[in-house]
Amino acid sequence: MTASVTPARPRALTFGNVWISLALIAVMAVYPLLFGKSMNFGVSTLIFAGLAMSWNLLGGWAGQTSLGHAALLGIGAYTMTILATPERVPAFLGGPLAPWWGALIGMALAALLALVWGSLTFRLRGSYFTLSTIAVALVIRLVAINSDWTGGSEGLFMPELPRFLGLDLFDRQAEYWLAFAFVILTLIITHAVRRSRLGYALQAVREDEDGARALGIDPTRMKVIAFVISAVLTALGGSLYAIYLQAFEPHTLLELPISVQIALMAIIGGRGSIQGPAIGAILLAVFGEVFRTVFANANLLIYGVLILAVTLYAPDGITGLFTRGGRKLGTAR
Amino acid sequence: MTLPSLTPLTSEPVHAPSGPPLLEASGITVRFGGVTAVKNISLAVRPGEILGLIGPNGAGKTTLFNALTGFVRASEGRVTFDGRDITHAQPQVRAKMGMARTFQVERPFEDLSVLENVLVAAFLKHRGRAAENHAYDVLERVGLADRAAQPASQLNLARRRRLELAKALALEPRVLFLDESIAGLNPPGQQEMVALIRTLAQSGLGIVMVEHIMHVIMSLSDHVICMAFGELLAEGDPHDVAAHPDVIRAYLGDDHD
Numbered sequence: 001m002t003a004s005v006t007p008a009r010p011r012a013l014t015f016g017n018v019w020i021s022l023a024l025i026a027v028m029a030v031y032p033l034l035f036g037k038s039m040n041f042g043v044s045t046l047i048f049a050g051l052a053m054s055w056n057l058l059g060g061w062a063g064q065t066s067l068g069h070a071a072l073l074g075i076g077a078y079t080m081t082i083l084a085t086p087e088r089v090p091a092f093l094g095g096p097l098a099p100w101w102g103a104l105i106g107m108a109l110a111a112l113l114a115l116v117w118g119s120l121t122f123r124l125r126g127s128y129f130t131l132s133t134i135a136v137a138l139v140i141r142l143v144a145i146n147s148d149w150t151g152g153s154e155g156l157f158m159p160e161l162p163r164f165l166g167l168d169l170f171d172r173q174a175e176y177w178l179a180f181a182f183v184i185l186t187l188i189i190t191h192a193v194r195r196s197r198l199g200y201a202l203q204a205v206r207e208d209e210d211g212a213r214a215l216g217i218d219p220t221r222m223k224v225i226a227f228v229i230s231a232v233l234t235a236l237g238g239s240l241y242a243i244y245l246q247a248f249e250p251h252t253l254l255e256l257p258i259s260v261q262i263a264l265m266a267i268i269g270g271r272g273s274i275q276g277p278a279i280g281a282i283l284l285a286v287f288g289e290v291f292r293t294v295f296a297n298a299n300l301l302i303y304g305v306l307i308l309a310v311t312l313y314a315p316d317g318i319t320g321l322f323t324r325g326g327r328k329l330g331t332a333r
Numbered sequence: 334m335t336l337p338s339l340t341p342l343t344s345e346p347v348h349a350p351s352g353p354p355l356l357e358a359s360g361i362t363v364r365f366g367g368v369t370a371v372k373n374i375s376l377a378v379r380p381g382e383i384l385g386l387i388g389p390n391g392a393g394k395t396t397l398f399n400a401l402t403g404f405v406r407a408s409e410g411r412v413t414f415d416g417r418d419i420t421h422a423q424p425q426v427r428a429k430m431g432m433a434r435t436f437q438v439e440r441p442f443e444d445l446s447v448l449e450n451v452l453v454a455a456f457l458k459h460r461g462r463a464a465e466n467h468a469y470d471v472l473e474r475v476g477l478a479d480r481a482a483q484p485a486s487q488l489n490l491a492r493r494r495r496l497e498l499a500k501a502l503a504l505e506p507r508v509l510f511l512d513e514s515i516a517g518l519n520p521p522g523q524q525e526m527v528a529l530i531r532t533l534a535q536s537g538l539g540i541v542m543v544e545h546i547m548h549v550i551m552s553l554s555d556h557v558i559c560m561a562f563g564e565l566l567a568e569g570d571p572h573d574v575a576a577h578p579d580v581i582r583a584y585l586g587d588d589h590d
């Protein structure tokens with residue numbers, strides 16, 4: 001038998017549907033050309049698209065629903081801002097740190113927190129993790145409100161920042177491209193996970209922990225790894241968000257609704273698809289923007305209606321409506 | 334490679350297990366609250382040896398499997414693998430050491446394709462494309478290669494059994510635990526599975542298998558242990574065990590298949 005007669009082996013190791021990601025990137029790239037006047041909307045939408053993608057590495061791939069990602073967002077935002085502010089930076093650092101160093105330190109702190117937090121809670125089965133996320137976020141919010149070094153309930157103002165790669169960080173155009181890069185980073189990481197041993201191990205654990213253990217997979221370890229990646233990316237998004245906001249207070253940044261919003265964007269978009277969370281974030285942002293002018297402060301109502309609609313008619317999210325056979329991450333091509 | 338089809342069932346094991354035991358268990362007892370599911374069972378498996386485990390429903394065979402592979406905690410007793418005490422090791426640690434099992438009620442990852450199911454296991458010893466190729470090779474060995482791209486949820490019972498076996502084999506284990514891999518298959522399917530198990534033992538794998546079908550156990554096993562109500566009833570050469578009065582009584586008093 002010659003090689004040419006041998007039928008092609010089916011492949012399992014793929015990056016998933018890269019074309020949808022490229023289309024998404026193209027849309028994000030042309031946005032400033034078409035809507036140059038609405039850069040505020042563009043920046044915040046992309047930041048949340050990246051946050052929803054980050055959330056999904058834990059919520060979708062590992063199947064662990066977090067309702068406390070605002071805490072990780074806050075760690076990124078507060079760490080970067082405090083370290084960049086001359087009056088707040090700890091004395092031993094000898095002066096304010098550039099925002100990129102602050103962001104990296106925030107990411108390291110978020111990783112450390114996720115490591116400890118995940119190791120403690122993932123050993124327990126069931127919804128303990130989700131409950132713990134609400135509790136940890138609550139504690140972090142209380143600390144932020146009641147400490148001087150965090151600016152208390154007044155929050156923080158962004159100080160003067162040095163230029164980053166020649167970019168003025170308070171220029172919306174520059175912020176847009178940073179947020180754009182953030183979304184691309186989360187997309188690349190998700191595609192890489194899709195193809196990796198980690199991705200397959202996570203899917204196995206999500207479906208059947210004992211079945212996975214029989215194949216040499218440590219469920220706790222895999223979930224902790226997913227959580228750490230998710231936390232690091234969320235903290236990075238938090239640093240970006242802080243620059244975008246320029247001033248923030250615990251009541252806006254660290255509240256439960258922020259955590260819920262990130263989770264819902266991913267769930268509504270489809271946590272079973274690679275790009276679903278980003279698409280969900282964009283759709284929700286557009287919806288919110290359209291309806292804001294119709295009735296003010298109706299965001300919660302819209303979320304409520306959307307949650308009902310999605311759970312009733314599209315349990316795999318909006319992107320799930322468009323994939324016939326491959327519903328879940330593993331078979332999503 | 335395809336399966337040797339319709340190999341006649343010979344009445345004697347065709348190979349000779351050798352060397353010191355790979356897996357040894359002594360005095361295994363498992364209690365669930367007040368129920369003693371397994372009581373003071375000892376066994377040993379050498380490379381290339383097939384150990385048959387029989388007994389009526391509820392005898393404690395699966396529970397013994399779970400104790401040996403780490404899925405339940407043994408209340409008493411000791412398990413060693415390759416000379417190392419693994420009594421308290423987690424299932425995933427035992428899998429990494431070279432112990433693989435199938436589940437009596439097959440449990441494929443339903444969201445994954447057949448190939449992806451095996452790939453999850455192949456990643457234990459391989460990375461990237463090498464893992465994927467290894468997974469496919471294993472599918473060829475168990476005769477599932479033509480189903481590689483199919484969702485695992487669509488497989489029929491016989492193929493789900495083979496998938497269970499493929500996942501275990503993809504770990505490249507040294508001892509294999511098969512919990513009723515043959516019962517429920519049609520006769521040709523049974524014979525293919527028997528032939529495959531024999532080939533695996535000949536390649537040096539130690540095998541512990543639970544099976545209700547007497548002639549299968551008789552034709553494959555080097556050594557048979559019969560349990561009832563968690564206790565050892567008889568043990569030894571397959572024919573001696575089958576002829577043992579207690580074993581006959583246990584089976585006649587039970588509505589087994």
Ligand SMILES: Nc1ncnc2c1ncn2[C@@H]1O[C@H](COP(=O)(O)OP(=O)(O)OP(=O)(O)O)[C@@H](O)[C@H]1O
Nearest residue numbers: 365368370388389390391392393394395396397437
């Ligand atoms: N997790 C558990 N908790 C309590 N009792 C259990 C548990 N697992 C098994 N048992 C009991 O232990 C006994 C042995 O069950 P086991 O499944 O090991 O038998 P078996 O020999 O595999 O039977 P079968 O041939 O039907 O598969 C049964 O009485 C069963 O009800």
Ligand SMILES: [Mg+2]
Nearest residue numbers: 394395396437
């Ligand atoms: Mg059983």
